[in-house]
Amino acid sequence: MTQARMISDEDFRKFREFFYRKTGMLFEDSKRYFVDKRLLERMAATDSESFRAYFTMVRFQASGEELQTLINAMTVNETYFFREEYQFRCLVDSMLEEIVTHTRQQRALRIWSVPSSSGEEPYGIAIYLLEHWPRLDDWDIEIVSSDIDTEILNQARRGRYTHRSIQNLPPSLLAKYFRRDGDHYLIDQELREAVDFTRVNVSDAADMRRHRHFDIIFCRNLLIYFDDLSRKQTAESFYDALNPGGFVCLGHSESMSRISSLFRVRKFPEAIVYQKPWEAR
Template sequence: MTEITISEEDFRKFREYFYRKTGIQFEASKRYFVDKRLVERIEATDSGHFRNYFMMLRFDAKGDELQTLVNLMTVNETYFFREEYQFQCLVNSMLGEIVRRKKDDSPIRIWSVPSSSGEEPYSIAIYLLEHWPGIEKWDVEIISSDIDTDIITRARRGHYSPRSVQHLPPRLLQKYFVPCVGGYQISDDLRDAVEFTRVNLMEAADVRAYRGFDVIFCRNLLIYYDDMSRRQAAETFFDALNPGGFICLGHSESMSRISSLFRVRKFPEAIVYQKPLGDL
């Protein structure tokens, strides 16, 4: 059997195609990672070599093979209460401003993207229940989205390894989780509190429905984008937020270096970015 190889030209073609479809740019340092997964899919689809596979990928009208590749190529590693200071900022600073501006009893809407395997949106739900008195008065909708359909299925299942929950206080682990084979199962009430959806931030048709959010958590995603894709994502988030809404990025990310659409807000707990109130 002839060994399948990915040439430099093959890698370049695939990298450009994947970037156009997802906004994710693979550096040369990721070459082994990309080649390995491409070979896996060439073998799985009996394409024989890259040229046949790439043609099939491009002309797959349903996009099933591209989605399979996205699921293989994206990295999903996180844990509960990651960068907890931003959750503290949410309950101590951001939500106070948001509820003061609410002119009706419409729900507070929070968007977590990417969802990964669900640790972030479930952490938000736990933090609100534990630390925000307003949860007794206000309805809160938590939407969490990812481009990876396999990871969304895992998030909905809510089954986590001991490593994922290692930073949770024992009291919360006992309160919101049930021990099971291989780890812990999150409670049904928390699973029902989060809606998981599939979205590609680079596809206008995907993001058009995402509007009216008060807070967005987008942490450690933009580091995988190039400058153009970051600006496009920033514009998407700007349109998705209500005037005065906030966006939280990862600790190594800065909206100020991406877009001038947002203003910097320095709260005691964290630096976040706000859509100006004048944009009604």
């Protein structure tokens, strides 16, 4: 490795601040090896002679293509089907039941999964609704799933998974909704068509304004990568994106109560979730 392609402490600080402004994600010093490795890989791939040259390109490239590629490289996508399944039970047994009880006119119910990662969560929601919500035939359901990583969105649209991704699925559901594709499992085409995948940066207000009128938001294990300010801003964006009475589901180690006072804490038998008050407009 040439000296020019080394990442100095100052380089790391500059990049960390820039990436935080763009994505809301803040890399701690403990992530230094991970960040340096990804930066050096992208510097080599773009034939950048130094960090300064690469950083200048990322900031000022008109197309923004390399910035998006770098974001894709820096985001971690690790998930599997039916992760934290108790929240899916809460979805069908409590949250949706309350929403339809308060909804006076028939309309589509909208669920947002963000980040989508490789699609296990939104497809898992669709499967759980098909299997466990008896009112499904009476209501239209729209599932939108979003991520900042464009490559992982393409992977999600393909719906092709390794054994690790499907390890928690009962064999009956695996046989019903998937088919073998070599060493992988391909999800049913109707399910692939049932989820609308979109790119979104939750730290970008303009991106978030394009996502509105949701009844339930699943945002699990994303906010742990943010600092307090970014968490608060994201919570406010989710509040604006929800219909009155809508719910947010966070990861088991996350708590909206420590982030924002906008939401009510709801302790259902299956899970603790966070609700936009019905009287909110």
